[in-house]
Amino acid sequence: MVDKRARKAAIALAVACTYQSAQACADTPPAVEITVDAAAERHPISPLIYGVDFGSSAVLHDLRAPVTRAGGNNSTTYNWRLDARNSGADWFYESVPCPPDEPTLQFGPRFVAAARKGGAIPMVTIPMIGWTAKLGPNRTRLASFSIAKYGPQQAHDAQWFPDAGNGRAPDGTPILNGDPNDAQTPDSPANEQARVRRLARRFSAHDIRYYLLDSEPSLWHSIHYDVHPVGAHAEEVADKGILYSKAIKSADPHGLVVGPEEWGWTGYQYSGFDQQYGTKHGLAHTPDRENQTHGLDYVPWLLAQWKAAGHPIDVFSLHFYPQSGEFSDSDSPTVALARNRSTRDLWDPHYKDTSWINSVVALIPLMRQWVDQYYYPGTPIALTEYSWGGEKLMNGATAEADLLGIFGREKLDIAMRWTAPAPGTPVYKAMKLYRNYNDRGDGFGETSIQATVPDADQVSAFAALRARDGAATVMVINKQLDTMADVTLSLAHLPDNGKVETWQLADNRIVHLADSRYTNARLHASLPRQTVTLFLLHPTGKRSSHKQ
Numbered sequence: 001m002v003d004k005r006a007r008k009a010a011i012a013l014a015v016a017c018t019y020q021s022a023q024a025c026a027d028t029p030p031a032v033e034i035t036v037d038a039a040a041e042r043h044p045i046s047p048l049i050y051g052v053d054f055g056s057s058a059v060l061h062d063l064r065a066p067v068t069r070a071g072g073n074n075s076t077t078y079n080w081r082l083d084a085r086n087s088g089a090d091w092f093y094e095s096v097p098c099p100p101d102e103p104t105l106q107f108g109p110r111f112v113a114a115a116r117k118g119g120a121i122p123m124v125t126i127p128m129i130g131w132t133a134k135l136g137p138n139r140t141r142l143a144s145f146s147i148a149k150y151g152p153q154q155a156h157d158a159q160w161f162p163d164a165g166n167g168r169a170p171d172g173t174p175i176l177n178g179d180p181n182d183a184q185t186p187d188s189p190a191n192e193q194a195r196v197r198r199l200a201r202r203f204s205a206h207d208i209r210y211y212l213l214d215s216e217p218s219l220w221h222s223i224h225y226d227v228h229p230v231g232a233h234a235e236e237v238a239d240k241g242i243l244y245s246k247a248i249k250s251a252d253p254h255g256l257v258v259g260p261e262e263w264g265w266t267g268y269q270y271s272g273f274d275q276q277y278g279t280k281h282g283l284a285h286t287p288d289r290e291n292q293t294h295g296l297d298y299v300p301w302l303l304a305q306w307k308a309a310g311h312p313i314d315v316f317s318l319h320f321y322p323q324s325g326e327f328s329d330s331d332s333p334t335v336a337l338a339r340n341r342s343t344r345d346l347w348d349p350h351y352k353d354t355s356w357i358n359s360v361v362a363l364i365p366l367m368r369q370w371v372d373q374y375y376y377p378g379t380p381i382a383l384t385e386y387s388w389g390g391e392k393l394m395n396g397a398t399a400e401a402d403l404l405g406i407f408g409r410e411k412l413d414i415a416m417r418w419t420a421p422a423p424g425t426p427v428y429k430a431m432k433l434y435r436n437y438n439d440r441g442d443g444f445g446e447t448s449i450q451a452t453v454p455d456a457d458q459v460s461a462f463a464a465l466r467a468r469d470g471a472a473t474v475m476v477i478n479k480q481l482d483t484m485a486d487v488t489l490s491l492a493h494l495p496d497n498g499k500v501e502t503w504q505l506a507d508n509r510i511v512h513l514a515d516s517r518y519t520n521a522r523l524h525a526s527l528p529r530q531t532v533t534l535f536l537l538h539p540t541g542k543r544s545s546h547k548q
Helices: 004-019 022-026 057-063 073-077 109-117 189-200 217-223 234-251 265-269 272-281 287-291 298-308 333-346 363-374 394-409 426-435
Strands: 031-037 051-053 067-070 084-086 094-097 121-126 131-133 161-165 184-186 210-213 256-262 315-320 381-386 414-417 447-452 459-465 472-478 485-492 495-506 509-512 516-518 522-527 531-543
Touching (some): 057 426, 067 210, 073 084, 073 131, 109 121, 217 234, 217 256, 234 256, 272 287, 315 363, 333 363, 333 394, 363 381, 394 414, 394 426, 394 495, 394 531, 426 495, 426 531, 472 485, 522 531
Parallel strands (some): 051 067, 051 414, 121 210, 381 414
Antiparallel strands (some): 131 184, 459 472, 485 522, 495 531
């Protein structure tokens, strides 16, 4: 039974109802029992799970993001000597200079400087495709598929560079007579080694730095058709990974190599060659799977090849995006519910993905299984690109908060959102709630403990102990689109009584609610719909040794 002091705590926390209509507060919300056990499932949370791709110095500092990555399609063709990139299929295959004032198009020294200024560890992508962008006289643009050279095309860059076509004839067929030298220049491991050697001079021997083996090589034929029109064979990626890793480690013995940076579910199973073949012939009998990987999925086969070659990668990395429209700005109920549900793709062995994937993913346990079975057990695992979309929506914020909690609970080593959310957006504030909710550097705890909920698709919760002040931190996420949650926290192996400090993200505002107390190892709160609430329990009194 909840005593009078607990009831007063509930009343204090119920100020959250001001974010809802009077009718919503009058309705009786469903009861949700959350059990937190400080003695169960204890393990450290890697701080590197709170990373972002292409974070500016200000964003990195404000989010206390410990790691940031320069990656994506353009990084595959980055020419470090010219500070130029080719945009590939993303934008008419144009080779252009990297603008100095655009954070998401920095791949060289400016990126490293911004990362270090923001207090983050930089992850730099090293191209392996064998070509990088070149520029015309006076650093002018070049087109891989010039209309003047190759004739009319299906589309062209009417805004910036009308001569740049999309590499397809008016009827949509690919242009087969393209010359990769039109807008790009050959690259080599030796050239990239020189780049790494120059980057290494910017660091001390004690600094941590990561080098990534390209970006999504099984999509080279799709994104970088101008220089790699045939999908990459499994053996090509395996061999290049070994070759470029040796070049990196020779130039920077303290650097850590990350790979294979593959793109998603199909990219885990099939090489680029097989993916390209499969679009015409289906995936029942794919050449690389039958003749090179001998029936084994492509990514674990890569790991096995790399293990046989020594220890070329130090971190095993993949990318993942949900496939039911979540990676969008849509706030339709269908997409919103999919965002709430599909985070289970990362951990739940009983959840079958409802998109075209149509399979159990359980990605983090799968990654751990693959490195333990095919590479070196205990190798760090990373999601260097992920996003559930909805950056400007509270539904996106609840999904992001859920993801960060999952990363910590499931022992992921590194994660980076694609890309850093814009300051002021709900997703940005969800990340900030974990890392710097009070603008004084305080956040979620560093030691994960057990938090169980009856239905994680409706209300999820994560708990951790914070070393700085001994607080137990509990993040509760009400994902429900239109319903409040009447939450009771039942605490085990924590003191029975204590002070409660509460910070809540609701309606795109982080608010410090009135402080209160919990008693008898229980805490009650009414949480508005689509909110993220951080409870900081500052315990006093007798320690509870059992569940209430």
